[in-house]
Structures are given as C-alpha cells and as structure tokens.
Amino acid sequence: MKRLGPFRVERVLVPSGAWVLTVSLGAVAAALVAAGMIFWAFGINPIRAYAIIFAGTLADRRAAPDILRQATPLLLAGVGLVLAFRAQFWNIGAEGQLLAGAVAATGVALFTPIPAPLLLPAMFVAGFLGGAVWGFIPALLRLKLEVNEVVSTLMMNYIALFSVEWLIHGPWKGKTAFGFAYTDAFPEAARLALIPGTRVHWPTLALGIALSGALAFFLGRARLGFEIRVLGENPTAARYAGIDPVRTVLLAMVFSAGAAGLAGVGEVAGIHHKLLSPGQVSLGYGYAAIIVAWLARGNPLAAIITALFLGLIFSSGDVMKVMLQMPFRVTDVFNGLILFFLIGSERLLNYRLRWEPGRRPGETADA
Secondary structure, eight states, X not given: XXXXXXXXXXXXXXXXXXXXXXXXXXXXXXXXXXHHHHHHHTTOOHHHHHHHHHHHTTTOGGGHHHHHHHHHHHHHHHHHHHHHHHTTOOOOOHHHHHHHHHHHHXXXXXXXXXXXXXXXXXXXXXXXXXXXXXXXXXXXXXXXXXXXXXXXXXXXXXXXXXXXXXXXXXTTOOTTOTTSOOOOOOOGGGSOOOOTTSOOOHXXXXXXXXXXXXXXXXXXXXXXXXXXXXXXXXXXXXXXXXXXXXXXXXXXHHHHHHHHHHHHHHHIIIIISSOOOHHHHOSSHHHHHHHHHHXXXXXXXXXHHHHHHHHHHHHHHHHHHHHSOOOTTHHHHHHHHHHHHHHHTGGGGGEEEEEOOSOOTTOOOOO
C-alpha cells in the first residue's frame, strides 16, 4: 500500500461505477485540454474556440438534428464493438464492416428484382450479412491460425476501402454519373424515411436504440450473453465451465460486424442514395465507434450516450471548418486524443484514493 500526500492508494479488483465515470470524464477533459494546443497552432485562443463550438452546437437547436444524424452510425457500429470487446476480441475493423454493409445493400438496391415493399428489409438483411462476413474472416483467422485480430481487422478495412473504389470506378459506375465515380441513384423504394426537416433517417436510429436495449438484455439474461461475459473476464474459468471459445467468439464477432454493416446501410439508403467513395460514405465512423465502445465500458445502453457525444464531436467539425477556418479532419485529431487518454487512464481504474491524512505505522510516504 502506498501513500500520495494525505491519500492512501489502494488496489481494487472491480472499480465502482462512480470511479469509472470519474476516470472517463477526466480522460475526456484531459483530451480537450490537449486539443487546445491545436487551436493555439492555428492562432486561435482555445477558450474562444470552445465558446464558438458550444454556441454552434449545444446552444443552437438547429444543430441537434446534425448531432443525431452523426450519432446514428456511431451507435450501430459502437454497440456492436461493445459486444466484441466484452468477448476480448479487439475488433478494429468496424470501418471496413460498415463499407461491406453499404456495398451489400447497394447490390440489393440496384441489381436485384426484389419487390418494392420488401426492398428496404432485404437491404438491411444484406447489409448485416455483408458486415458479418467481413468480420467472420479475421475471427476465423484468430481462432484457427492465431492471427492477431488487431492487424487482420485493420487490414480488412483497407481491402474494403479499395474494393469500394474499384466498384464505383469500374463495374458499378453509374450510367448517369458521367465523369464522377459513384453508382446510379437508388430507386425510391430503397430510400429510408427522414424525420421531416432533417437528414436523420429515423428507421436506422430506431434500430440502433432497439439494438442497444436488446443487447443489454442479451448480455444480462441470455445464456450466450453470460458465456461471452465469462469468456471475456476469465478465459480459464470459461474453459473449465465447458464454454466453447470458438463458437462464442465467432457468434459475438458476427453480430458485432453485422451491426457495423447496418450502419453502412443507413448511410447509403438514408443519406446518399447511392454508393460513393469510402470517404463520403463514412467520415471515419468505424474508427470513432471504437471510442464509443470504450467510453461505454461494456454497457450497451451507455453506448447511446457516448455515441451522442461523438456525434457532437463530428458536428463541431463543421463549426470549426466554417467559423474557425480549420480543416474538418481536425476532428480525427480530437478523436485520437480522446482514445489516447482513455487507454492511458485505463490503469487508474484498478486503484482508488482514500483520504487518510494520518500516516499509519509501516506505511511509507513514497509518493
């Protein structure tokens, strides 16, 4: 046991919810302070910059739909990652799985004779399966060949990215696109409904919220959810309990990647109504979803809140671009800093400070 000034530092096996929230908020606050250096580099006072961002987002009712729109794909991809992380499968490939879902949905929308009333449901099924297949491959590689899933899922992102580029420049290039690289526009039956006056495709948003609730119930009540939790928390105990790690991880990963695929369906069917370049289909939602899942700390319902927070970060990118004359991609730096401080603070979760100004015999002031 060590002392830190008047505090005693204790090790804890299971941190309290309050301590997890405190550490997470502290990490985010530290990231925002560090991001202030970015504003200084652009010659902008950080306090003024944050005031402008606040006025252009949280204080502006017109900005709320945009935050919601950005949060929708983040929620779907993030809640899937929550499940993968609970199984201790480090899925970094949500970006590629999102693109795979978008490609599968586009194929159904443009190249199948499915009747109009069934077209959107078929696109969601295809999008889920497209993402699931993209996640199944690295899961199988790890389980059968012990290939590191961080590397394989990351590489799968690039395969998906260049596959989309090949499709929109080659066989799927629209007949009406002329010199541009994208497919033909989706028929009306393949377009998602929007909340009036906004670009929020509410069916995808409702699906994300329903999926969060269903997953929370699944992890807390279902047998497979219990097996995923045990496998993630103690693989040795899971093995003694007779839990099949291959089946459990594969199922968790298929669902995780399928959820990201659904996010891809929402982007092409709700926003663009065609398949375009990867940088337009996704603004890095798959990577940002890692932060959504990490901040949620394994709680699918908490992913709703963290997705909204990341949606706010993305929405603030527009404010920084228009009002501060900064590049939109500076939001990637924000996201990177948040993830960096979150991972860096992870160790703190296993310790707590107890206020004890008096030193006890045998304890040292070696802080």
